[in-house]
Amino acid sequence: AFGVLFVRRQLRRLHPMLDVRLFRNPTFSGSIGANLLSVFSLVGFIFFLSQHLQLVLEKSPQEAGLIMLPGLLLTIIAGLAVVRVVRHIRPGYIVAGGLLLNAVGYTIILAAGDDGVGGLMVAFMVLGLGVGAAETISNDLILSSVPPTKAGAASAISETAYEVGAVLGTAVLGSILTADYRNGVSVPEGLSPDDAAAASETLGGAVEAAQRLPGESAQQLLESARAAFDSGVDTTSLIGLVLMLVAAAGAVVILRRATAD
Secondary structure: OHHHHHHHHHHHOOOOOOOHHHHHOHHHHHHHHHHHHHHHHHHHHHHHHHHHHHHHOOOOHHHHHHHHHHHHHHHHHHHHHHHHHOOOOOHHHHHHHHHHHHHHHHHHHHHHOOOOHHHHHHHHHHHHHHHHHHHHHHHHHHHHOOOHHHHHHHHHHHHHHHHHHHHHHHHHHHHHHHHHHHHHOOOOOOOOHHHHHHHHHOHHHHHHHHOOOOHHHHHHHHHHHHHHHHHHHHHHHHHHHHHHHHHHHHHHHHHOOOOOO
C-alpha cells in the first residue's frame, strides 16, 4: 500500500524525488534490472568466497585478497574492452552475455566442489568478466535511453539499483547460506552455551569455538561446520545460476531493440 501511495504522489509532483515515468521505457527498466542483478550476483559470490578462502581453506586475509585480485582486475578490463565490442554487437546481447558469464561462474563453483583455490579463482575471474561487461553497458543504456534533462534522475536511479543489488546479494544469498549452514552443522558436547550458539550460527563462530575444544572434538566441529558451509555454498550457487539464466533471457527479450549510441 505504501508503495502505491508513493508512486501516486511522485506522478502528481512537478519535480518528483523519483521520476517513476522513466520506467515506462523498456530499455531503461531492463537495464536497471540487469544492473541490479549483476551486482546481486557479484556481492553474493564475494560473501561466501571470502569466508571459504579464510575459514575453510585457512588462507590469511592478505592471501584471500590476492586470490580474488585477478577477478577484480578482469572486471575493470572487461568494462574497458566492451566499449569496442558494442560497436559490432547489440548492447542487449552483450548485457545478456555478461549475465550468462555470471551463471558460468556459479556453475564452476558447483562443478569444482572441494578442488581448492584453482576452481574458486577461475570462477571469480569468469564472474568478473561478466559483471564488467554487463554493468558497463547497462549503465550506458540507462543514461542513453532517457532525455538529456532526465540524465541526473536516471543516474541516481542507476546508483540506487546498484546499492539495492549489493544489499540483496548479501541479505538473500547470505541468509540462504546461513540457514543451510544451521541445518547441517553438528555441534559437539563440551562447549559453553555461548560457544555452542555461536558455532551453530556461523562458520566463523564454529572456528572460534573450536579453539576452546580438545583436539578430536575441535576437528569434529570444524569438519561438520565446513561441510555444512560448503552445502550452503552449493545451494546459493544453484540459486545464483538459475537467477542469472533467467536474467540473461530477460535481457535478450527486453533489450534486443536497444542500440549503441
